[in-house]
Amino acid sequence: MNTVIFRTLAPLIVAIMLVFSVYVTLRGHNEPGGGFIGGLIAAASIAVFGMAAGVNTVRRSLRFDPMAVAGFGVVLAGISGLASLFTGSPFMTSIWFYVEFGNSIIPLSTPLFFDLGVYCVVFGTLSAIALSLESDREEDL
Amino acid sequence: MEYVLAALVGLFIAIGTYLLLSRSVIRMLIGLTIFGNGVLLLIFTAGRLTREVAPIVPDGMEVPAGPIANPLPQALILTAIVIGFSMFAFLLVLAFRAYQSLDADNTDTMRLAEPENAPNPPLSY
Amino acid sequence: MGGRGVAALGSSLEAGIGLAAVAPFVAAILAPFIQRFAGAFAGWILAIVPASIFIYLLGFADTVIHGHAVASSMEWIAAYGINLSFLVDGLSLIFALTISGVGTLIILYSGAYLKGHHHQGRFLGFMLAFMGAMLGLVLADSLLALFLFWELTSVTSFLLIGFDHSRQAARRGAIQALVITNIGGMFLLAGAILVYQLAGSWELSAVREMGEVLRGSDLYLLVLICFLGAAFTKSAQFPLHFWLPNAMEAPTPVSAFLHSATMVQAGVYLLARMTPSLGGTDVWTNLLVVFGGVTLIWGALGALKQTDLKQILAQTTIASLGLLVLLIGLGSTYAIAAMVVYFVAHAFYKAGLFMVAGAIDHEAGTREITALGGLAEKMPVTFIGAALAALSMVGLPLTIGYFAKEEMYLGLMSGEWTAILVMIVLIAGNAMLAGVALLVMIRPFLGEAVATPKKAHEAPIAMLAGPILLGAGGVVAGILPDWLGHEVLVPGASAILGRAVESHLTLALDVTSLLLWLSVLTWVLGILVYRQADAIRTVLRRFDKALGWTADTVFDAVMFSLIRFSGAVTRLLHHGQLEFYLVIVFGALAVALFGPMLIWGGFDWLVPTAELGDWSRRLVPPDLAPYEWGVLALAVLGLAAVVIAPSRLIAILSLGAQGTAVALIFLLFGAPDLAFTQLMVEILSVVVLTFVMTRLRLDQRDHRPFEDWARDGTLAVVCGLGVSLLLMLVLNGTLDTRLSDFFTATSVPIAHGHNIVNVILVDYRGFDTLGEIAVVMGAGMAVLALLRRQRKPAAAPAGAEGKKRVRKPRKAAS
Structure with a gap:
C-alpha cells in the first residue's frame, strides 16, 4: 500500500476531505449533511493519512489527542444544550442569534454548536480507534 | 416494491442469524454487522418508501411542496449506523484481544469466565 | 367502644409520634462519629435519645389511660391511598415505653460492655436503628408501615447477631434468624394485602372495626395463617423456635434487648393487635393455645437442659413467648389482662437477668453455671439485681410477676376439662420457669466460691443500672397494684379487647382462695425442680441424644440442599457455551x-x-x-x-x-x-x-x-x-x-432548518443525540483501553529480542 503515488497524493486527498467534512457539517441544517457524516468523512481522512504517513506523523500533525477532541465534543454539545437555561426554557431549547458580517447576515444557533459537538465526537472517537489499530499493526509487523 | 424489500430484510436477518450461530468469533462479528444492516432496512421499510424525494424543504418555502420521504426513521437510523459502527469496532478489538490472550477464536474454547468444572458453592455459613 | 376515641392533641405532639420512630435512625447514623469523639462516654450520650423518647411518650400516658388514642397520619403513597400513619393507644404505648425505657438502659449497658471494642460505634448505631424500627413497628397504624418496620427489625437483628462476624457460629445464627423471620415477614405482607382486600383499609384502627367482615370471610383461614406465620416465626413458637437460641451468638446487650424484651415480642404484639380483627374464633383459640402451650413446655424443658446462662435465659424466653401466645389465644378478659401484666413483668426481669448474665460473663470470664459460685460476695450489687429479677420471675408476692401469675390462673377457674388441661400446662410451665429462676439466682451467686477464669469484681455502674432499675421496677410495680391495674393493665387490655376492662388487682392474700394454693403449688414444684435440676438435665440430655436430630439439623439440611439446587440450576442454565x-x-x-x-x-x-x-x-x-x-x-x-x-x-x-x-x-x-x-x-x-x-x-x-x-x-x-x-x-x-x-x-x-432529518437529530431529539454521542465516545474509550499495550519492563528477557515479537499470542511466545 505504501506506494509513492499513494504517499504523495494522500496529504492532498486528506486536505480536501477535511475541508469537505467541515463544509458538509456546516450546511447540514439545510441540506444533506451534518455532524455525523462530517465526522465520519474526517475520520476516514485521518485513517487514510495514517496509512500513508504513519501514525506518529498523524498524531503530531493533529496536535490534539483525538479522544480529547471527542471529549471536547461531548462537552460542547452539552453546553449548547445548557445555554437555554439562560432564557429560562427547558434543556436543549434552541436559541438563534444573527451576526451581521459585512453585507451578509450569518445565522448562528445552539443547534449549530451541538452539531459541531457531534462532529468532534464522531471524528475524535473514530480516528482514535483507527489510529490505535494502525499503530498496533505497525508495531506487530 | 416494499414487499421485495421486506423479503430482502428477511434474507439479511437469516444470514446474520446463521453467521451469529457460528463458533468462529470473526464470523459472528460479520453476522452481527449483517444483522444490524437488516434491522436498519427493517426500520427504513417500516416507515414506508418514497422514491428519491429527500426530506428537505426547498429554499424559500416553509413546508415541502409535495410528499417527501419519512424523516423520522431516517433520524433514528442515522444514529443507529454510527453507534452500530462504534460497537462493531469495539467488538472487533475485543475479539482480537481475546484471540491474542486466549489464543482462541472459537467460542467453545473460550471458557475463562465460565470454566468447565466450576466448583459447587461452599456449603457453610 | 365506650368512651374510646381519637383525642385531638396539638398537631406538634402528633407529628412527634413519627419522629419518635425516626429519631433513633438519625442517632444511629451519628453513633459512630459520637463514639469516635466521646469514646467511653458514647453510651451515656447516646442514651439521651431513647431517654427523651421515653419521656416524650410518657406525655401520652394521661390521654391513653383515660381511654383515648392519639393518631397521626401523613400521606405516603397517595396514588395507592397508603398513609404513613401512627397510633398511640394502650397497647402500643406499653410496648413503646418498654422499648424506649429498656432501650435507654441497654444503650448505657452497651457503652460499658463493649468498651474499647473497635466497632463499638457501629454496634451502638445498629442498636439505635433497631430501636427506631421497633418503635415504628409498635406505633404504626398502617399495616404497610408495620410491615416495613417489621422487616427493618429483622435486618437490624441480622446485623446485631452477626456483629462478631469473624465467628462462623455468629454468621450462622444471623443467617438463620434472617431467613426464619423474613419468611414470617412475607407472611405478614401477604396477610396485610389480604386484609386490605377484605377490609378496604390499610389502617389497623379501621381494620379492628371490621372484625365481623374478616371473620366471616371465606379467606379468614388464609388470613389467619398468614398472620400466625408472621407472629410464630418472629416470636419463636415451636417448631420455629430454634433460631432464638442460636441468636444468642450476639453480644449480651443484644440478647437482653432484642431477643427477650422487644423484637421477639413483635409477634406477640401483632397477635394482640389483631385480636379484635381476627381473634375469638375456635380455630384462633385452638391454634394459639396448642402452639403456645407446646412452646411453653418445650422452652422450659430446654432451659433445664442448658448450663450456659445465656442459653438458659434464651430457652426461658421461648417458654415465656409461648405463654404469652397461649394467653392471647384464650382471649378472656383475665387472660388478656394476665398477658399485659406478664409482658411487662417479663420485660423487666428477663432484660435484667440477661444484663446480669452479661455482667457475670464480662467480670468472671464464663457463663457456665457449673463453673460459677459464690459471686455474691464479689458482686453484691449484681446479685441484688439478679435476685430482684429472679423473684419476679418466680412470681412471689410483692413482685409484678405475682400478679401476672394470679391473673392467668384466675381466668381458668371455670372447671371445664379444657380449662383444667390448660391450667396443668401453665402450672407445669410456671413451675419449671420458677425452678430455672432459682437456678440462675442461686447457682452463680451463693454457695462456695469457685475460681473463675477472670478475677471477678463488681461491674461498672453503667452495667449495673439496668439490672437494678429493672429489678426495682418489678418490685415497685408489685407493691402498687392499684397503679399497675389502672395505668397498665386497663389501658393495655382494653386496647387489645376493644372494650373497657376493670382492674381488680390487690395485695391482699386470701388463704381460703384456691388461687393462692395454686400459686403455692407452683412455688413448691419450682423448688423441687431447682433441687433436682442436675438430674433432670441428665435425663433430658440423654433423651436428646436418643433423638439424634434437632430443628437445627433440619434447617442446615434445607439450606444446603437449596445451595446445591441453585448450583445445579446454574450449571444447567449457565453452562458456558455461547453457542x-x-x-x-x-x-x-x-x-x-x-x-x-x-x-x-x-x-x-x-x-x-x-x-x-x-x-x-x-x-x-x-x-x-x-x-x-x-x-x-x-x-x-x-x-x-x-x-x-x-x-x-x-x-x-x-x-x-x-x-x-x-x-x-x-x-x-x-x-x-x-x-x-x-x-x-x-x-x-x-x-x-x-x-x-x-x-x-x-x-x-x-x-x-x-x-x-x-x-x-x-x-x-x-x-x-x-x-x-x-x-x-x-x-x-x-x-x-x-x-x-x-x-x-x-x-x-420553528427550528429554522431545511434538512428535516438533521433538525430532528440536533434540535427536536437533541437530548437523545447527546446520549448517543456519549455512547460513541464510551465505545471509543473502551477500544483504546483494550488496545493499550502493557509495556513490559525493560529487564524482561523478551526485551532483548526487541519489541516486535512481544505481542505475539502467549502460547506461541512461550
Missing part, C-alpha cells in the same frame, strides 16, 4: 415473532378473501426499475458471498458489497444523509476489518457438523421468515404519521 445461549436467544426471537402472529391472526392477510382480492390480482410484479433490481441483486450477491467466502479478503469485500448495497437503497429511496453515512461507515469498516483480520486466523470454510448446520439453518430461516412476515404485516397496516408530519410542518418555521 447454546445464542440458540436460546434466537429460538426466543422466533417464538416472539410467530407466537403473537399465530394467536392474533397475523396470517389472515395471506389468505385470499373477497375484500383483498385473490392471489392472481395481488401477484403483480413489483414496480422496480432495472437499476433498483441491480442494487437488490448486489445486496443478495454480497450476502451469499459472505457466507461461502473461501478467504478472509473475499469475506471482507463481500461484507463491503452488501453494505454498499444498503447505502444505495437509502439513496434510491430519498435518504441521502443515510446513504452518505452508511457509505462512510462501510469504508471505515473495511479499513478496520483489514487491520484486524489480517492478523486473525479465519478457517477457510465454515465447518459445522451436519446437525449444527441443520439447527442453525432452520433457526436462521425461521427468524428471517418471521421478520419478513412481520414487516409485511406492518406494511399492510396504516402508518401513524403524526410525529413525522409535525416535524415536516414545523422544521422551517
Whole structure:
C-alpha cells in the first residue's frame, strides 16, 4: 500500500476531505449533511493519512489527542444544550442569534454548536480507534 | 416494491442469524454487522418508501411542496449506523484481544469466565 | 367502644409520634462519629435519645389511660391511598415505653460492655436503628408501615447477631434468624394485602372495626395463617423456635434487648393487635393455645437442659413467648389482662437477668453455671439485681410477676376439662420457669466460691443500672397494684379487647382462695425442680441424644440442599457455551415473532378473501426499475458471498458489497444523509476489518457438523421468515404519521432548518443525540483501553529480542 503515488497524493486527498467534512457539517441544517457524516468523512481522512504517513506523523500533525477532541465534543454539545437555561426554557431549547458580517447576515444557533459537538465526537472517537489499530499493526509487523 | 424489500430484510436477518450461530468469533462479528444492516432496512421499510424525494424543504418555502420521504426513521437510523459502527469496532478489538490472550477464536474454547468444572458453592455459613 | 376515641392533641405532639420512630435512625447514623469523639462516654450520650423518647411518650400516658388514642397520619403513597400513619393507644404505648425505657438502659449497658471494642460505634448505631424500627413497628397504624418496620427489625437483628462476624457460629445464627423471620415477614405482607382486600383499609384502627367482615370471610383461614406465620416465626413458637437460641451468638446487650424484651415480642404484639380483627374464633383459640402451650413446655424443658446462662435465659424466653401466645389465644378478659401484666413483668426481669448474665460473663470470664459460685460476695450489687429479677420471675408476692401469675390462673377457674388441661400446662410451665429462676439466682451467686477464669469484681455502674432499675421496677410495680391495674393493665387490655376492662388487682392474700394454693403449688414444684435440676438435665440430655436430630439439623439440611439446587440450576442454565445461549436467544426471537402472529391472526392477510382480492390480482410484479433490481441483486450477491467466502479478503469485500448495497437503497429511496453515512461507515469498516483480520486466523470454510448446520439453518430461516412476515404485516397496516408530519410542518418555521432529518437529530431529539454521542465516545474509550499495550519492563528477557515479537499470542511466545 505504501506506494509513492499513494504517499504523495494522500496529504492532498486528506486536505480536501477535511475541508469537505467541515463544509458538509456546516450546511447540514439545510441540506444533506451534518455532524455525523462530517465526522465520519474526517475520520476516514485521518485513517487514510495514517496509512500513508504513519501514525506518529498523524498524531503530531493533529496536535490534539483525538479522544480529547471527542471529549471536547461531548462537552460542547452539552453546553449548547445548557445555554437555554439562560432564557429560562427547558434543556436543549434552541436559541438563534444573527451576526451581521459585512453585507451578509450569518445565522448562528445552539443547534449549530451541538452539531459541531457531534462532529468532534464522531471524528475524535473514530480516528482514535483507527489510529490505535494502525499503530498496533505497525508495531506487530 | 416494499414487499421485495421486506423479503430482502428477511434474507439479511437469516444470514446474520446463521453467521451469529457460528463458533468462529470473526464470523459472528460479520453476522452481527449483517444483522444490524437488516434491522436498519427493517426500520427504513417500516416507515414506508418514497422514491428519491429527500426530506428537505426547498429554499424559500416553509413546508415541502409535495410528499417527501419519512424523516423520522431516517433520524433514528442515522444514529443507529454510527453507534452500530462504534460497537462493531469495539467488538472487533475485543475479539482480537481475546484471540491474542486466549489464543482462541472459537467460542467453545473460550471458557475463562465460565470454566468447565466450576466448583459447587461452599456449603457453610 | 365506650368512651374510646381519637383525642385531638396539638398537631406538634402528633407529628412527634413519627419522629419518635425516626429519631433513633438519625442517632444511629451519628453513633459512630459520637463514639469516635466521646469514646467511653458514647453510651451515656447516646442514651439521651431513647431517654427523651421515653419521656416524650410518657406525655401520652394521661390521654391513653383515660381511654383515648392519639393518631397521626401523613400521606405516603397517595396514588395507592397508603398513609404513613401512627397510633398511640394502650397497647402500643406499653410496648413503646418498654422499648424506649429498656432501650435507654441497654444503650448505657452497651457503652460499658463493649468498651474499647473497635466497632463499638457501629454496634451502638445498629442498636439505635433497631430501636427506631421497633418503635415504628409498635406505633404504626398502617399495616404497610408495620410491615416495613417489621422487616427493618429483622435486618437490624441480622446485623446485631452477626456483629462478631469473624465467628462462623455468629454468621450462622444471623443467617438463620434472617431467613426464619423474613419468611414470617412475607407472611405478614401477604396477610396485610389480604386484609386490605377484605377490609378496604390499610389502617389497623379501621381494620379492628371490621372484625365481623374478616371473620366471616371465606379467606379468614388464609388470613389467619398468614398472620400466625408472621407472629410464630418472629416470636419463636415451636417448631420455629430454634433460631432464638442460636441468636444468642450476639453480644449480651443484644440478647437482653432484642431477643427477650422487644423484637421477639413483635409477634406477640401483632397477635394482640389483631385480636379484635381476627381473634375469638375456635380455630384462633385452638391454634394459639396448642402452639403456645407446646412452646411453653418445650422452652422450659430446654432451659433445664442448658448450663450456659445465656442459653438458659434464651430457652426461658421461648417458654415465656409461648405463654404469652397461649394467653392471647384464650382471649378472656383475665387472660388478656394476665398477658399485659406478664409482658411487662417479663420485660423487666428477663432484660435484667440477661444484663446480669452479661455482667457475670464480662467480670468472671464464663457463663457456665457449673463453673460459677459464690459471686455474691464479689458482686453484691449484681446479685441484688439478679435476685430482684429472679423473684419476679418466680412470681412471689410483692413482685409484678405475682400478679401476672394470679391473673392467668384466675381466668381458668371455670372447671371445664379444657380449662383444667390448660391450667396443668401453665402450672407445669410456671413451675419449671420458677425452678430455672432459682437456678440462675442461686447457682452463680451463693454457695462456695469457685475460681473463675477472670478475677471477678463488681461491674461498672453503667452495667449495673439496668439490672437494678429493672429489678426495682418489678418490685415497685408489685407493691402498687392499684397503679399497675389502672395505668397498665386497663389501658393495655382494653386496647387489645376493644372494650373497657376493670382492674381488680390487690395485695391482699386470701388463704381460703384456691388461687393462692395454686400459686403455692407452683412455688413448691419450682423448688423441687431447682433441687433436682442436675438430674433432670441428665435425663433430658440423654433423651436428646436418643433423638439424634434437632430443628437445627433440619434447617442446615434445607439450606444446603437449596445451595446445591441453585448450583445445579446454574450449571444447567449457565453452562458456558455461547453457542447454546445464542440458540436460546434466537429460538426466543422466533417464538416472539410467530407466537403473537399465530394467536392474533397475523396470517389472515395471506389468505385470499373477497375484500383483498385473490392471489392472481395481488401477484403483480413489483414496480422496480432495472437499476433498483441491480442494487437488490448486489445486496443478495454480497450476502451469499459472505457466507461461502473461501478467504478472509473475499469475506471482507463481500461484507463491503452488501453494505454498499444498503447505502444505495437509502439513496434510491430519498435518504441521502443515510446513504452518505452508511457509505462512510462501510469504508471505515473495511479499513478496520483489514487491520484486524489480517492478523486473525479465519478457517477457510465454515465447518459445522451436519446437525449444527441443520439447527442453525432452520433457526436462521425461521427468524428471517418471521421478520419478513412481520414487516409485511406492518406494511399492510396504516402508518401513524403524526410525529413525522409535525416535524415536516414545523422544521422551517420553528427550528429554522431545511434538512428535516438533521433538525430532528440536533434540535427536536437533541437530548437523545447527546446520549448517543456519549455512547460513541464510551465505545471509543473502551477500544483504546483494550488496545493499550502493557509495556513490559525493560529487564524482561523478551526485551532483548526487541519489541516486535512481544505481542505475539502467549502460547506461541512461550
